[in-house]
Amino acid sequence: xxEKQFDxxxxxxxxxxxxxxxxxxxxxxxxxxxxxxPVNLPRASRNSQEIVRxxxxxxxxxxxxxxxxxxxxxxxxxxxxxxxxxxTPFLIRADRDIPLQVFVDALDxxxxxxxxxxxxxxETRQ
Numbered sequence: 001x002x003e004k005q006f007d008x009x010x011x012x013x014x015x016x017x018x019x020x021x022x023x024x025x026x027x028x029x030x031x032x033x034x035x036x037x038p039v040n041l042p043r044a045s046r047n048s049q050e051i052v053r054x055x056x057x058x059x060x061x062x063x064x065x066x067x068x069x070x071x072x073x074x075x076x077x078x079x080x081x082x083x084x085x086x087x088t089p090f091l092i093r094a095d096r097d098i099p100l101q102v103f104v105d106a107l108d109x110x111x112x113x114x115x116x117x118x119x120x121x122x123e124t125r126q
Contacts, residue, residue: 052088057110059094063102074105081113089117 057077058066065072067080090110094103110118 052085054089054091055084056091056093057106059092059098059102059106061095061097063098065102065106074109077106077109078113081110081115084115086114087117088115089119090115091119091121093121 055068060066065074065077067077070080072080092103092107092110094106107118
């Protein structure tokens with residue numbers, strides 16, 4: 001008995017399955033994005049939640065470094081950082097016209113003190 005070769009592959013069942021999967025994904029993502037799925041969250045005491053305050057280091061146009069409202073230098077910044085938890089997030093706000101070295105010195109001091117959660121605040125262009 002001679003076998004007949006396939007002339008083409010029927011992809012209609014494959015397309016049907018993909019459309020059903022696409023419908024499921026879109027419907028589920030809509031519920032998740034809009035919060036349409038009701039969830040009763042477990043409760044915890046307020047004491048168990050650790051609130052970590054973001055610390056801000058500001059560098060003004062003249063190159064003055066301000067940490068927690070106090071003017072510091074890179075030499076006095078390191079001792080001010082020592083008592084803080086190493087998971088404390090830092091936000092560096094620097095004027096765009098400062099010398100780059102002032103910014104790099106401040107960032108280097110924070111990084112070498114063991115802090116890894118450091119970000120730079122910027123403005124978006126209009």
